[in-house]
Amino acid sequence: MSTNASLIARRSAAIPEGLSRHLDIYIDRAENAELWDVEGRRYIDFAAGIAVNNTGHRHPKVVERVRKQLDRVVHTSFQTTPYEDYVEVCERLNAIVPGDFPKKSLLVSTGAEANENAVKIARAATGRSAFVAFSGGFHGRTLMAMSLTGKTVPYKAGFGPLVPDVFHMPFPIAYHGVSEDDSLKALERLFASEVDPSRVAGIVIEPVQGEGGFYPAPFGFLRKLREIATRHGILLIADEIQTGFARTGRMFAMEHAGVAADIVTMAKGLGGGFPIAAITGRADVMDKIPMGGLGGTFAGNPLSCAAALAVLDVIAEENLMDKAKQIEARLRATFDQWKAGTEFGCVGDVRSLGAMVAIEFVTSRETRQPWPELAKALTKAAGQNGLILLSCGVHGNVVRILTPLTIALSLVDEGITIMEKSLHQAISTLGG
Ligand SMILES: Cc1ncc(COP(=O)(O)O)c(C=O)c1O
Structure with missing residues (x-):
């Protein structure tokens, strides 16, 4: 049976380096807003195949x-x-x-x-x-x-x-x-x-x-x-x-x-x-x-x-336009607290239009200096903790949330909890 490690090695030998390599997780199957890798580990999907699976993975009607x-x-x-x-x-x-x-x-x-x-x-x-x-x-x-x-x-x-x-x-x-x-x-x-x-x-x-x-x-x-x-x-x-x-x-x-x-x-x-x-x-x-x-x-x-x-x-x-707003509200309730509080001084800005929600990470709220290393460490830690997250931004210091719009709100909450834990880990990895 293939493992993530064996597939990483095969990939390196077979596929050019120019294709970006975000997470070393090889997916076996997916259902709505969850994915399972070849080793049977489960992930919550906050990426939706880069804004593709708005209707979830393998929607039964599709x-x-x-x-x-x-x-x-x-x-x-x-x-x-x-x-x-x-x-x-x-x-x-x-x-x-x-x-x-x-x-x-x-x-x-x-x-x-x-x-x-x-x-x-x-x-x-x-x-x-x-x-x-x-x-x-x-x-x-x-x-x-x-x-x-x-x-x-x-x-x-x-x-x-x-x-x-x-x-x-x-x-x-x-x-x-x-x-x-x-x-x-x-x-x-x-x-x-x-x-x-x-x-x-x-x-x-x-x-x-x-x-x-x-x-x-x-x-x-x-x-x-x-x-x-x-x-x-x-x-x-x-x-x-x-x-x-x-x-x-x-x-x-x-x-x-x-x-x-x-x-x-x-x-x-x-x-x-x-x-x-x-x-x-x-x-x-x-x-x-x-x-x-x-x-x-x-x-x-x-x-x-x-x-x-x-x-x-x-x-x-399924009224997915309304659902996008519910997802936005759920994510913003936590992210806005992070932005307003002192615990995560690295959260420079939080913005959204519907279920396109992002956090911009900075080394200081005063200088607004981009902190791409933190965005990278966060998406990596989240992957290890069972959450698929993507970064973006001209400076690579933005983490974007693109859940399937069919996601259960309870799963959004579970994802936020994983994000918080991963953010703490990422900051400590970087010595913050
Ligand atoms: C706004 C926008 N335009 C164009 C593209 C290119 O689409 P594709 O990767 O399907 O060629 C993307 C892909 O991320 C996009 O986000």
Whole structure:
């Protein structure tokens, strides 16, 4: 029988080092918000496969629908011989993505691929080439998605030259002294000094920066961006890949601001664990690419479409948007105490939008100096104590909580208890 240790050794020999290695726990099976490793140890899941298992691991309705699909057809390639579920996923996305205008959708397989297609569509629709994105943003690992990403190490360093005509501006983060106004002024400067707005095809933004550190964009800022984009004929592109599908307490995070983007990219939570991604946008924009300009062999695979239809049902039937807010409240009740108290002076900031909850660790609350070593030690200790936790942030000093939205609240409490114990251990490991 395989053990974690034997698999670590086999991995080192077989798989390149560039694939990051977070925890040395090899998973054997999973159910809703719990995982078991190959040695039978149980873990509570506060990561949800990086915001994928919003509907939990192997939700019975997702499994049932996929199983039925397995018995009918597994792959044809939609471009050659289409099938109904692809059409239905698109119809349902057109109905739920914000925006009171006709929409069309395209299905692909990954988040990066969704962003690549959003760029192609925006360029074809506007006849312009430039894009504005944000420092700290993350949009994927393919060449264009990597160029839009606003973090060099490990995502861009060594992989250049990047795609030209991508400009980054500061994301408004009050905790780090960047106000909405600072950001908007930087955009004005960018338009005046680097790229005329008449050359800009799209502004690409995550409504809550995910990998960058779980920073929600202020709602007023999103509304201003909408105005600026409209004024200059620029398409506003919302990357809802991490924030979508009930994660933030609404179906999509942009809804909190009452803003409709021209193009929305989605992935992760849509498939309930099956690989599927989507681009939904204004019908007139989406139709600008001539036939054959879009597609992909596996894009909108029948199993993934079946899963997505079940996921959309489960989100509605189980009221997962409300559940996201309950999870948020449960986590914040403890984390806010940590932030207010003196026991954990390393807790610099606590923030959330729905069930996207984060703690930013600092060496001192006064200097706000990032403490990435603590975030790393905490996620490691938590893993040893039976809790899967992820870090994030441009400096790697943020611990993010992304539970399945189907998690029992009692399990959230159990996870918090493990986090507290692990935080004490991590601090003492670092000599704090
Ligand atoms: C906001 C955002 N965009 C894009 C991506 C890339 O998605 P994928 O890994 O499916 O290519 C991610 C993945 O973490 C993401 O969080």
